[in-house]
Amino acid sequence: MAGQARRHGPQIVDHGVIFNLWAPTARSVELLETGQPARKMPRDVDGWYQLLSPTAHVGTRYQFRINGDLVVPDPASFFQPDDVPAPSEVVDTAAFRDSIPYAGRPWREAVIYELHIGTFTEEGTYAGVEKRLPYLRDLGVTAIELMPLNDVPGRHNWGYDGVLLNAPNARYGRPQALKQLLRAAHALDLMVYLDVVYNHFGPQLNYLHSYAENFFSARHATGWGPAVNLDGPDGVFVRDFLIENALMWLRDYGFDGLRFDAVHALKDDSERHLLVELAETVRHQLPGRCVHLMLENEANQAHLLARSQGEARYYDAQWGDDFHNALHVLLTGEDEGYYRAFADKPLQHLARSLTEGFAYQGEVFPLHDAPRGEPSAHLPPEATIFFAQNHDQIGNRAFGERLSKLVGPEKLSQAMALVLLNPHIPMLFMGEEAAAETPFLFFADWSGEAAELTREGRRKEFSHFKAFSSAGMRARILDPCDEETFQASKLDWTSIEHSPASLKFRALTRQLLKMRREKIVPLIEQGFLSARSELLGESPRTGGLNVCWRTANGTTLQIVANFADHELPMPGLVPGESLWRSLPADTQSLLPGDIVVRLGQEV
Template identity: 50%
Template sequence: MRIQKVLKQEYRQFGVKILPDNRINFNLWAPDEQEVRLCLKQQDNSFLELPMERDKEGWFSICTELAQVGSEYMFKLANGLMVPDPVSYLQAGDVHGTSVVFDHSTYDWGNDVNWKGRPWEETVLYEIHTGTFAPEGTFGGIKNRLDYLASIGVTAIELMPVADIPGKWNWGYDGVLLFAPDTAYGSPDELKDLIKAAHEKGLMVFLDVVYNHFGPDGNYLYCYAKSNFFECKHSTPWGCAINFENKTVREFYIQNALFWLETYHFDGLRFDAVHEIKDDSPVNILEELAQRVREAIPDRHTHLVLENDDNVPKFLERKADNSAYYDAQWNDDFHHCIHILLTGEKGGYYRDYTPEYSENNPTWFLARALAEGYAYQGELSSYRN
């Protein structure tokens, strides 16, 4: 995987690593813990516990020949709580259970290694919820309907978040294991099958990722990394913010973005509600992430798209060479105006587009959004201020 080539030397790779001699290297960043054990599930459903070594930065690691591809495992904290791998590539069941050692290198991509993608100006995007798009509710169900999507002029599909969530039914925005496709939709290889088949038909595949919070059920990072992974000087609709001023936390998300783009051959990422990503660092995490992606994947079209309700233009600004960190942004202003005109709803943030709370009506705001991109261009928002 190219991800291993672009990582800065001062950072270590998250997740299980299969070594050339077939030993398995496990690691867990648990800075709030002093003792962690690797628990390998045995055939009788008991667990073999192996002590892990801690370094000064809170990384626990162990390299063992007692595990292999397909082995199920968990990590045991000092208080006895057993937790899944936060960088699990596959869960045996739901998010509270065992993680599975999975080898991504064995998948046969065939001619897809030569896929170069398509330029942004050719993008006709169709957003898909994997669980509802087809009766099967799976990656395979989408794969079986790619011809239909191509026939109506679609050139790219965007999967709503597929990161593992508790239970079976969810929009996807409560993900807690960000490297593991939810098993309700299919296996990692079945997701790769979908992407490879889409590329064969000339279709790009985007993934919606959520980097502004974790879901409330199954987020075990609070149990062993709370003091470093989260910070409460900023608040979000979900509570304390992700601590993007911590270099290890930043690397976790950068590696996640590279993982989906490189390991799964996704053509682009859509970043959910980045206005709720709080970062006071000299270089914003969104800038660093985009730069790392551009450096890592210079040889094919890779598209990065924002949802940014704050209408901040800097991430879209073109550089001297006409490149930009991000290709596009969802136009929430357009959506809000259309919603008001179709439904009459005026509560919450919709009120900003009504004459009762602004100097103009939703039709005026809609025309401005269509003509200029942003409807709000520095004007005071009654809802947000």
């Protein structure tokens, strides 16, 4: 098989298990199968080490010994029952495949609920999430998005610093429990998406450098160090590994979609970019299912969201950070950090996001002093995912405050109505539906130098903010590696289920989602032909918006919102049905925090 990609990970065959390891910079590799003597693995010209073990089977635990010294887990391990440095376990993920796969739901119906397995419930397990699925279905959610599951050293982590991409974290349960969670969700007609990270590996117990230096590239660099090697002579093996990972989650476990983290950091000068190859492979190999592929992409590359005959050619949508950042500035007045790029004219940025998807479409981005983005006005609204909160925007704050701690109930309700009643795809972050006030902090369980660097790096990150200009204030930032930081981030379900304020906001969320399902989704199915916006007020930093989308049959959806701290004149309203107004309907002007949503035919 010289020159060809070969399957990573153990292959179960009739007469045992074939173990594979791509270790091109290792001098020797031995298989350490529990209960058996060490066995030397033969190598081919491409750096693949392979051995058939007639004694291995499902459940067998094993490791590899590199150069007679370093003992490592399988980088393609499907399960690490005792954490990353311990033996890997042979798991037959193909046995998880459903004979009749869940078909999924059309993308236009997606209402995404992002959650972290370890903090969504007190149990912090797949089974804990499964118990809450009826709650999410009854709320009006149609898809849950799990933050990364790939194994990470330690007891808790966000998941974005994984080192074993195929192995779901044992802290949440066995792989069979994850599969059961998906089956339970599908039985309730809930889709399940997974966040995957291909742009870097975590800082601790990533052994790839020890035997597969070619997995990383000296030609490209990212904020996390050397880039993953996608376009070098050995890039074919790396690309194959990542594409196989995506297919495993979608085909074997039955996930209905993937969200790809920070793809702007996937440095690839190949004629066919990894993102194109990956999307085309998934679309080709999984026909007949609604598989949704989503990007986080700081580069705002509209070409990756292109449509062909109304369907996504590559990716269904991108996270709409531009929308979030502009909305956050308008709601809170904050203008530091990445909000600085939206603080000059947040109304215009929000209006452009609502009507065209991206606020930055090739203009110079102040934070990078370079152009950012591609024209996106031709894309349908559902090519962007809009949110008022997510794990990053909450967790990257020094104290992990949610929007419910930063603004009053009027603005919170206004933000929820705007997110759920516009024609872009909405996403909520766990607890947001109930105005939860528990923080969501950055947490990890590193040890030694990695832990110290994380603590210091976290405090240094906020040193340029006015509120943390003094060492004393920075010292108040919680230690990410402290167990209490993780525990503080768990949702308080007692409050969600019994607090009058939470119950009231949950009722609002449920009402808005019902309205979206009945009124907005049919418009998306019709298709929007045009969108326009009008700024209300005289200030570029505050004021209001009047946004209209028109469908192919002439129906117009209108949203009018006042983000100022004073009244604004009410613009002309579309004749027709009033879907929503946050303040009394007889008010003739727009009051602060007001939002009006109407559906009808424009004159």
